[in-house]
Amino acid sequence: MIVVTGATGNVGQPLTRALVEAGEEVTAVSRRPVDVPAGVRHVQADLSEPESLEPALDGAVALFVLTSSDFMTNGDLGDVMTAVRAAGVRRVVLLSSQGVGSGRHPAVLEDAVTQSGLDWTMLRPGNFDSNTFQWAGSVRARRVVAAPFGDVALPAVDPADIAEVAALALREPGHNGAIYTLTGPEPISPRQQVAAIADALGEPVRFMEQTRAEARARMLDHMPGPVVEATLAILGEPSAAEQRVSPDVERLLGRAPHTFADWASRNVAAFT
Numbered sequence: 001m002i003v004v005t006g007a008t009g010n011v012g013q014p015l016t017r018a019l020v021e022a023g024e025e026v027t028a029v030s031r032r033p034v035d036v037p038a039g040v041r042h043v044q045a046d047l048s049e050p051e052s053l054e055p056a057l058d059g060a061v062a063l064f065v066l067t068s069s070d071f072m073t074n075g076d077l078g079d080v081m082t083a084v085r086a087a088g089v090r091r092v093v094l095l096s097s098q099g100v101g102s103g104r105h106p107a108v109l110e111d112a113v114t115q116s117g118l119d120w121t122m123l124r125p126g127n128f129d130s131n132t133f134q135w136a137g138s139v140r141a142r143r144v145v146a147a148p149f150g151d152v153a154l155p156a157v158d159p160a161d162i163a164e165v166a167a168l169a170l171r172e173p174g175h176n177g178a179i180y181t182l183t184g185p186e187p188i189s190p191r192q193q194v195a196a197i198a199d200a201l202g203e204p205v206r207f208m209e210q211t212r213a214e215a216r217a218r219m220l221d222h223m224p225g226p227v228v229e230a231t232l233a234i235l236g237e238p239s240a241a242e243q244r245v246s247p248d249v250e251r252l253l254g255r256a257p258h259t260f261a262d263w264a265s266r267n268v269a270a271f272t
Helices: 012-021 050-057 077-086 108-114 129-142 159-171 190-201 212-219 225-236 248-253 260-266
Strands: 002-005 026-030 041-044 062-065 091-095 119-125 144-148 178-182 206-210
Touching: 002 012, 012 026, 012 159, 026 050, 041 050, 050 077, 062 077, 062 159, 077 108, 091 108, 091 159, 108 119, 119 159, 129 144, 129 190, 129 260, 144 190, 144 212, 144 225, 159 178, 159 248, 178 248, 190 206, 190 260, 206 212, 212 225
Parallel strands: 002 026, 002 062, 026 041, 062 091, 091 119, 119 178, 144 206
Antiparallel strands: none
């Protein structure tokens, strides 16, 4: 049995579906009650309270770990790993961040996993295509997007590709100790992303460039300050490594990563 935390999110949902389609027994974990696919067990639990995970971990052999944005303040992944190890789970796949590899984000979550004594795999995605869901309200209401660094391009990754890689690492041997950097097939700027959304809609969408200060104020509403600063640094002043397309998705899945246009066309209803 495989346990998926963050099962309601942009990665957790397609990961749960992929595992079910592969014939795996799956337990979906979330902090609130949700509907899950037929045959999937749901457990309401919070990683910040490791004891709440015990029912989900019963009989599990592998665990996908996705922490919330406030976990760095409220949680301790070392305590979670202690509970995971006590439950007899053997393999952990952590959704980390490309920012850990570049030194932008702290490595505390990865350290807790690597020091757990369990088999582990790290997934380090960069910017998510689904981050543009934050524009959906203004696109629906006014056909406009406000974002900083309009012409700075990063190889944003489709969460569905992350989910497929996670499913491989959870199900198949050969991924122990591996660190995978996950990107899309090409760098794309916010202005280009808006153009792709407009193409999917079949209607023009106007791009308005925010200042760094305006973006920071907005992001602080839902992200801790240090994460905001690191994120703005990546978005506005990426290193060469952060702009580079990684071969890992294509190497692991045997196909090219999905483009942002692919993602926009599949998710156009959110912007309609």
